[in-house]
Amino acid sequence: MKRADVVEFYARLAADNPHPETELEAGNPYQLVVAVALSAQATDVGVNKATRRLFETVKTPQQMLDLGEDALKQHIKTIGLFNTKAKNVIALSQRLVDVYGGEVPNDRDALETLPGVGRKTANVVLNVAFGAETFAVDTHIFRVGNRTGLARGKTPLAVELKLDKATPQPFRLHAHHWLILHGRYVCKARRPECWRCIVADLCAFKPKTPPPKAALPAILPKEP
CATH class of the missing domain: 1.10.1670.10 (Helix-hairpin-Helix base-excision DNA repair enzymes (C-terminal))
Known part of the structure; x- marks a missing residue:
């Protein structure tokens, strides 16, 4: 182009x-990390539905650790791969507490050391939470x-x-x-x-998709 x-x-x-804004619901950078990690192979609508009540009480990594993995699974069990994702969320929360004082780092390399956080998730967090041009x-x-x-x-x-x-x-x-x-x-x-x-x-895409055809009117039977 x-x-x-x-x-x-x-x-x-x-x-x-x-x-424009992300369609994932989160009240702070930590909740955003969790929401984006949960969104892999899942819809934002589905993640929001699962995290809405969770995020009412869990706002920090320590609160997530206090909640525990089993209780977290109950909140997110409607999301695909929830067992693995719950394990990762607990592990990333532990690392945030142990290494970063419970704060989400404003650094891609540091974010990518968190379990379940890859480059895409790190870029979302940097952009949405910290205003980086990623x-x-x-x-x-x-x-x-x-x-x-x-x-x-x-x-x-x-x-x-x-x-x-x-x-x-x-x-x-x-x-x-x-x-x-x-x-x-x-x-x-x-x-x-x-x-x-x-x-x-x-756009370079060819051929362009035509509009859907209008529904044909129903043919009524002739009167006798």
Whole structure:
């Protein structure tokens, strides 16, 4: 995608949604770490449903440790891989208490030492909690980057590095949210909704998906 088209691409997404936010519910950086770790192979809606009551009482790593793994499992049992995720949440909480004084570090390398936290999760936390200009490449961004031609790559890291290079100011802070939301609600995996896409003319995807055909009216039987 040409640089002028990249600017126009982001400008349209920004005009449509000037202040994009994560759809995960969290009241502080620690809750955000937990929510993002739980969201792997799960929907934000499902995570929010599971954590809403949990986060009413658990706001710090120590409170999570006091809750314990078994009780945590009861809160998140509707989320896929909840046994493994519960173990990781307890382990990352213990590390935050032991190594970082119960505070979430503002550093990617440090975040990636937490159990269950990979580069994508670290980038989300850095962006949402600390205002860093990071690009958290999930399946939606990976698809949108490759499909549109904005940032093509064979791996999430390759797409991330290309987005970092291609995305200009003033779009860098919110770029990954615009791309996630666009992929989630418009540029869908199985059937991208090109007919209502505000950046369709800038996108390299061909052929564009046509609008769904209107339902045919029911044919009433003739009167005798």
